């Protein structure tokens with residue numbers, strides 16, 4: 158079986174033990190399978206990504222013993238591909254422009270008839286204020302949302318889910334997609350750059366990824382990715398969601414946990430094999 162996997166960090170902070178685990182696990186699995194290991198820099202959010210963090214990613218990974226194929230795909234250089242994917246979805250009639258700010262959404266959700274706001278993979282489920290707007294009326298400052306109801310009516314979208322059985326989490330009903338996930342953002346407001354769900358799906362296909370190996374914090378996003386793959390006619394990789402590395406209190410590590418940054422362990426004189434055993438590899 159072909160095996161092509163990747164590690165896809167965002168250069169918005171230092172790599173920590175959780176990233177080390179994810180990168181080493183994917184790298185080890187590719188080696189064991191005689192497959193390929195690729196690197197992708199997910200830097201679409203220009204306001205939060207820096208070149209210094211990107212350079213640190215290469216440096217830390219190399220130190221850990223991770224080797225990847227060149228060239229590295231940088232999402233900031235691949236925006237035309239995301240625009241093309243948006244056009245395909247727009248032609249299917251499943252997108253609409255949205256001008257709501259977070260504040261607008263909060264206010265709409267606190268209207269007396271709304272009840273307690275429901276949360277999906279991206280936070281509060283969008284109440285649908287802009288859902289009737291036409292794609293043609295999109296302005297430069299609008300975000301783009303997927304109309305989940307319309308996405309669900311597209312031929313085959315759900316039938317295939319049931320047949321493939323790629324991952325139990327993907328055997329979801331249309332109601333689940335509509336009520337528990339909702340109209341996710343596929344392009345951001347103001348910057349007009351692709352949002353994570355869209356860019357990740359386009360690039361996993363562009364890089365020919367057969368196996369996505371990533372943390373279980375992203376498991377709730379996977380159904381969105383499989384749906385987009387189906388709408389865009391892209392291959393569906395096999396998904397493996399691994400355990401998260403947690404601190405002593407059981408909390409998952411965050412980018413701001415500088416004490417657990419790989420750079421901090423390196424400065425402390427730790428070796429790559431000590432890092433491996435710390436994460437249980």
Ligand code: GLU
Nearest residue numbers: 165166167199357371375
């Ligand atoms: N860029 C994402 C992150 O930093 C990972 C995306 C993925 O593996 O699908 O968490």
